[in-house]
Each structure stands twice: as C-alpha cells, then as structure tokens.
Amino acid sequence: MMMEYTLFPLCEYAVTVRFADCIDEAVNEVVHGTATRLEAAKKEGIEEIVPAFSSLTIYYDPLVIDYIGVGAWLRKNIRRPEQATRRLARTVVIPVCYGGEFGPDLSDVARFHGMTETEVVTLHSTGRYRVYMIGFSPGFAYLGGLSPRLATPRRPVPRTKVPAGSVGIAGGQTGVYPLATPGGWQLIGRTPLKLFDPHREKPSLLAAGDIVVFQPIGDCEFARWRGEHD
Amino acid sequence: MIDVIESGFFTTVQDSGRAGYRHAGVPTSGAMDAWAYRLANALVGNSGDEAVLEATMAGPTLRFRVEAVVAVCGGDFPCALNGQPISLWKPEAVQSGDVLEVGVCRTGFRAYIAVSGGIDVPPVMGSRSTYVPAQLGGLAGRPLRRRDVLPVGAMHPFTAARSIRWGLSRLAASYIHGKTKTVRVIPGPEYDEFTPESRRQFFAARYEVTPQSDRIGYRLSGPALALVRERDMVSEAVVFGTVQVPASGQPIVLMADSQTTGGYPRIAQVAAVDLPILAQARPGDCLQFQLVASEEATRLYKEQHHRLIRWMAAIRRQWEGEW
Secondary structure, X not given: XXXXXXXXXXXXXXXXXXXXXXXXXXXXXXXXXXXXXXXXXXXXXXXXXXXXXXXXXXXXXXXXXXXXXXXXXXXXXXXXXXXXXXXXXXXXEEXXXXXXXXXOOHHHHHHHHOOOHHHHHHHHHOOOEEEEEEOOOOOOEEEEOOOHHXXXXXXXXXXXXXXXXXXXXXXXXXXXXXXXXXXXXXXXXXXXXXOEOOOOOOOEOXXXXXXXXXXXXXXXXXXXXXXXXX | OEEEEEOOOOOEEEOOOOOOOHHHOXXXXXXXXXXXXXXXXHHOOOOOOOOEEEEEOEOOEEEEOOOEEEEEEEOOOOEEEOOEEEOOOOOEEEOOOOEEEEOXXXXXXXXXXXXXXXXXXXXXXOEOOOEHHHOEOOEOOEOOOOOOEEOEOOOOHHHOOOOOOOOOOHHHHOOOOOOEEEEEEEEOOOHHHEOHHHXXXXXXXXXXXXXXXXXXXXXXXXXXXXXXXXXXXXXXXXXXXXXXXXXXXXXXXXXXXXXXXXOOOEEEEEOHHHHHHHHOOOOOOEEEEEEOOHHHHHHHHHHHHHHHHHHHHXXXXXXXXXX
C-alpha cells in the first residue's frame, strides 16, 4: 500500500515523515514497511529510523547530510516497489502469571465487566496484539488489539510503585511495565520476562511491528522462569 | 580513583549521550550543556567523548587519589583546590590527596568537572551517561553519594602534572549570564494549530522556569497557550528542546533525559545552538523565545560547531606547546 505523506523538520538533526494522524493498523503497517525499506537503504549521515503510530522520524548528522539531502534520499527510497521489503511480523510469546499477588486488580477488572476472573484471563490471553511503537520509557510497547470488552478505566489513585513485568489495562490499551515505576494501570498479572535489559544485545524485548501473544502460566512456572533466566 | 567527600545537590556522570537506542525507547541523556562539557574535556587533554561529572546548583567535594588534570566549566560555581580559590574554564594540575571543592552556583546552574582520562565507569549501551529513571549508566544508575569512589581512566602523557598558566577567555562563558535568557526556536510541528493570540504571547511574554524542572524537562510558567481546536494527539517523536503544551496551557521544554515520544502539541523547538543557554537556566530565570527559520537554526548550529572545533584546536595547540 502506498500512502501520501508529509515531511517536516523536527529539529536540526531530525525529520518526521507523517502518513496520517491516527492509530490504525493499516497505517502502522505502512510505517513499518517504510521503516524497513529505509533501514535497508541507509546511507552515510543517516543515523536512526524510528517508527511511531502513524509517522516515522529519521535522525541524521547535519554535518554530513542536510534536510534537503535527507528529503531527496527519502523520496528515492520511499517509492520503491514493496517486493521483498515486507518482513514477516515476528511473534513474541509473553508468559503471564495472572491474578493473585501478581495481578492485584484482576478481580476489580472482572467485577467491572461482570465477568469471572477466568473469563478475563481467557479473553486477554487469546488476543493477538500488535506493537505499534516503542516509546514512553525504555522498552515500553504500545500494543493495539485489546478486546473492547476488556477496556477498563485507570485506577483512581496511581500506585507509587508498580513492579517491572506487571501486565496492565488502561482504557482501551494493554501493556507491560518494563521498569518499576509509578503507574495507574489496572494490574492483572506479571511476566517473568525482562522487557528491558540494558545488558542484552537488543535491550528491548519487543520491537515495533512485532505481534505479542500472552501465555498464561502458574506461580511455579513463574518462579522457574525467574530461576532459569536470572 | 576519586573519593566523593560531598556529593553536591545532584551530581551525575555524563558523556556525549547514548545514541542509537531511540527505537528501544531509550533517551539520549548526556551532558545538558554540550558547550561546557566539550571544552572541559578539551582543557584536561581528553580526546572528546570522555565522561565528566555534571553538577547542579551546588557542586561536590572530591579528593583525588591520583595525579591528574581537572577543569571546571559551566555556571559560575566558586571552586577551591586545597582551600585556595581556582578559576573556571582553566586546567589545574592535581596531586594525590588534593581536595577540589565546587561550591554553590552564583549564575547559571550546571558545572562540568572534567578529569584527564575521564570518569571510567563501565559503559552501558555505548555510553557512560547516567539516566536515573531507568538506573542506566553512570555510577549504578544514580546520582553521586557521599563516600562513593569514582574510577578514572589513564591520562594523556602530555597532561603530566605541573603548574598550568593558561585558560579560556571570559568569552567562553558569555552565554551563561542574565536572569532573562533569549532562546531561539523554530516552529514546532503543531505551531499553526495554536490560536494567533497564543502564538503572539509565546514570543511577546517571558516564561519563568519553575522549580519543577530537571534533566527530563523544565516546566515553565507564563500566559497559558491554547489550540484553536483541542484534539487527541497521536504520540510522535520528541527531542531535547521540544516545547510541548499539555492541557494546562503551561509549556514544558523537554531536556536531555526526555522520553523519545510525546503526545502533547509541540508549539516550538529550541534551536540546538541555544540548548547550552537553556541548560544553564535555573528556577526563577525567565526565557524570552525568539522565532528563527529552520534553515537559520541549522546554519547557527553548524557555525557553533565550527567555533567549538576552533576553540578545541587552540586548546590542543596550547597543550602541545606545554609538552
């Protein structure tokens, strides 16, 4: 799919390419297709290509290439036929221990929707979620695809500390806290995986464009994962 | 090694920043005032990207266990070596046992304390810069504390200790003074969506830096800014210097530790050439924004870069002359 786009300078060393201004799977698909293509065509002075929901931003060295040069490079490569550039989305399975001490808000979420806890877990863990973008904090993935039946308002008073790995719901979004931070999401479970580890070659477990599947696990498995991977 | 006798108000290890991880949501961090950072490194004979200490408002007291060259650049912090006042923007030879005190800042807000060989903490994701919210880099990902011990890299042979009689002219610090700081900006991506009155006010009024300001962002206080039509924004890239306006109408300038994406309308982008001025603004100082074209901002940035290169080359020649 080819889309119209607008181009504007963000600062002396970055330009943003905007395809639309919405959260939409087809638009996001174009963003990732374009990012992949531009990544393959990188040239001297082009430093980083970072996809967002409906735009991507190209960071460059202004001492090597200027805004006009980046624009010309972009126009040349953005129009290439898509053959062989569309990569298959990677699926990442994230084990989650739902409820109990790891998901203190699971019962509230179930009550809010008039469901049982098991129904919430089944609905959440049968979804396929798309990583629209990484942002907000290191390793934090904005996921699309939460069942509207699970949309739940944030907690009225945010927690001062949410443990790393917590899986939560906020409005129509679901996500995993990569780091222990304050937060107001409804916590339904926790994963033993490290979403962000600065000492890994790829510090962020998830990348924009990935597909995420949540796999329910029990307490024992959670402890075993931790034991094996820490 | 360097012993931290007093940590100062908020002192972190910083270098030129953690580049290349925006796709993983990792801020670039690094020295807020790149001008003072680069010159401090050059003054101690370092080659470029070595880590230094960034002090905020009140500086640390350090005892050296090594022979080294140190330089303090940035805001006007009174400094003393073994109780004797020393000048900023000037290399000083220190012996093992010497104590450097960096006091409370008089004008400006941040000081860069460079040591020959650099602060040699292990790099994390290619940088020694401290990013406190994720406990990345620096000394255990946190600000310095009393009784910390800082490793120091090997110093360049030509900086072997002796008395050094030269330093930079006062011109190097000319951007630091004044309670009202003129900061040039280019229009932000949502500039045209603000009301004509807001766009006028943004440049006509002065915006005060509030105490709710840190390495992540400065919250400003002044006439409220409004969009013609409120709308939900989709998160997009933001960088050091992006001026965003949340629903309160009070602008926030994002700084070196800012997150990589934001969802508030962006009225302006501070020209990179003036980021050192912004880095040296303290709570209570006022910012007067001035509009420049994007091409002009790029030209100014390159010009500043080349000026910095010339200053650094002059420092290098001075060191070679000493040797």
